[in-house]
Amino acid sequence: MTDFQTSKSLILNFYDKLDKATGDGIHKVLAAYTTDNYHWRGMHPFYEQQGATAVANIFWQPFRQAFAPIQRRQDVFMAGLNQEDGEQTEWVCSMGHLMGLFDQDWLDIPATGKMAFLRYVEFNRVTDGKISETALFCDVISVIYQAGLNPLPPQTGAFFITPGPRTHDGLLFDPQDPSETLKTRNLISQMVDDLTTADLHSDQEELASTWHDDMIWFGPAGIGATYTLERYEAQHQGPFYEGLTDIKFHGHICYMTEGKYGGFFGWANLSMKASGGFMGMPASDVRAEMRVVDIYRRDGDKLAENWIFIDLLHFLRMQGLDVLGRMKELNRRS
Known part of the structure; x- marks a missing residue:
């Protein structure tokens, strides 16, 4: 049985350091926690990146310049073996919001000077004690809506800051049955x-x-x-x-x-x-x-x-x- 506690601790420590880092410190944290061949996937306009430097330059540093200070508000945190590759790789998943003061424009979305929430989910593959692969999905359109703009036709469902589980038990920090x-x-x-x-x-x-x-x-x-x-x-x-x-x-x-x-x-x-x-x-x-x-x-x-x-x-x-x-x-x- 795998309890995933080592991998969970790695990711939680990574988030703690990353969320506190500023400027060039963001790159240093990424470099310390990721492998040399780190592969990162992000949504448009970020796409696929290789290595800590590219990920810091393309996503994290511009985002953190626009949103500060940051709070990571997790709703789901879990780990498991990947069923798609016959349980050969171990992954940790985090879902929630990154909240900050939206004080500088981001992706040409005008800053509001108010708190804003970037809804996110991140999958991290852990290999030999480091992060070797990441998929970070974030809801950029929700930030556009929070800025008071509506570039799309009326949606069929409701828009709001998405809550976590009704049962408030999604943070699986401990081993599970x-x-x-x-x-x-x-x-x-x-x-x-x-x-x-x-x-x-x-x-x-x-x-x-x-x-x-x-x-x-x-x-x-x-x-x-x-x-x-x-x-x-x-x-x-x-x-x-x-x-x-x-x-x-x-x-x-x-x-x-x-x-x-x-x-x-x-x-x-x-x-x-x-x-x-x-x-x-x-x-x-x-x-x-x-x-x-x-x-x-x-x-x-x-x-x-x-x-x-x-x-x-x-x-x-x-x-x-x-x-x-x-x-x-x-x-x-x-």
């Missing part, structure tokens, strides 16, 4: 198998076999959150499959579970064509990618909550809509 981990893994796998069998679109009756009726789907800004199976079908799954066609599933890079929690990410998990109507985009034959994270909480024998991150900026840019370009143009005009 392996039998609970297995239950979660089997349930998530069954749900994914059901979706795959149904061409990635289950009806409400099929969904009810693995989801509680009062489930909550916390989608990314631009799509929004929805509550109950009925409203999930009406406010997300229905519009998703009405607006997108030729959807192909490409698998995940990491799929892990611990205790009553689990999740996965892909690069890209899905590709599809926008037949029209989804997020206000016109019909198109362009095949676009969706890089997606799903984090789940199991309650008994069904899933109760689901937090989703999608690189919508990349998805829309592949179809010709550069949302951050709009921010730059707005700043230029003002």
